[in-house]
Amino acid sequence: VTSLELDAARCDGVGMCLLVAPDLVTLDRWGFPVIEEADDARGLRQAKAAARACPHRALRLAGDQAAGSLVQRT
Amino acid sequence: VHNVETLARVATLTGGAAVTTQLLTFTTPTGQTVVERDLDSTLAAAAAVAGVASPSNVLLGGYGGTWHRWDSVSDRSLRSLGSIISAGIVLTLPRETCGAAVTARVLRYLAQSSARQCGPCLFGLADLADVMDRVASGRGRRGDIDRLQSIAASVASRGACHHPDGAVRMLASALDVFAADLANHRRRGHCGRRHDHIVPGEVAA
Numbered sequence: 001v002t003s004l005e006l007d008a009a010r011c012d013g014v015g016m017c018l019l020v021a022p023d024l025v026t027l028d029r030w031g032f033p034v035i036e037e038a039d040d041a042r043g044l045r046q047a048k049a050a051a052r053a054c055p056h057r058a059l060r061l062a063g064d065q066a067a068g069s070l071v072q073r074t
Numbered sequence: 075v076h077n078v079e080t081l082a083r084v085a086t087l088t089g090g091a092a093v094t095t096q097l098l099t100f101t102t103p104t105g106q107t108v109v110e111r112d113l114d115s116t117l118a119a120a121a122a123v124a125g126v127a128s129p130s131n132v133l134l135g136g137y138g139g140t141w142h143r144w145d146s147v148s149d150r151s152l153r154s155l156g157s158i159i160s161a162g163i164v165l166t167l168p169r170e171t172c173g174a175a176v177t178a179r180v181l182r183y184l185a186q187s188s189a190r191q192c193g194p195c196l197f198g199l200a201d202l203a204d205v206m207d208r209v210a211s212g213r214g215r216r217g218d219i220d221r222l223q224s225i226a227a228s229v230a231s232r233g234a235c236h237h238p239d240g241a242v243r244m245l246a247s248a249l250d251v252f253a254a255d256l257a258n259h260r261r262r263g264h265c266g267r268r269h270d271h272i273v274p275g276e277v278a279a
Binding site: 007008009011012013028029030031032 | 191192193194197198225228232233234
């Protein structure tokens, strides 16, 4: 299972994650991300992209893939 | 929490003594009284020692705690109420006072106390206080109770700390305990009770 870990204190609701990871991210009523899980390659691609795209580095890869050698920027 | 009650308790434990008492801070519109009672005594007995008149309802465990009907907890021992009483802060609601109004003010206080780091807390607690405030002051709109529950669901477990979780826990218990008052506010605009109750810590707007 691929997921994203959100550091809520860093997140300012910029919304880049929604653009690059539409399958993993929905926005709440104030525009802050709510993270869903995924278990396919597409989800993993999107999770990595979202972690890279966040201007506040509020997202990082979590779940099964986080422990591997995949790109993980925190 | 480094309040005086906790530090007193730590000193007792360090001395090797067994803990057989509970420190309670009774908070009323006229001030606060701290009493120390045996864990086997009832909440009602502790309130009597503090000189607190029998309230209609009580908020146990501080502003992030839970509302209870006085009759449902007054005869229980402090030991059995342990995790509910938590840090020992007890806000008693006088019988003539509106619980919805007090809940609105506690929510406003909690919103103002936000560290403003996480969006759901920063915006969510303010929204909850706004909706509760208009419900309590008779300006509620259709669906406001559902709206409170929906906003609360968007706030719960979303912060980096548990400050917002305490606020929604308190709100959930208020919607239950004050259901009749809230229905009266909706139908008649007022519950007939007093709305001028000052909540300790509250910042004047």
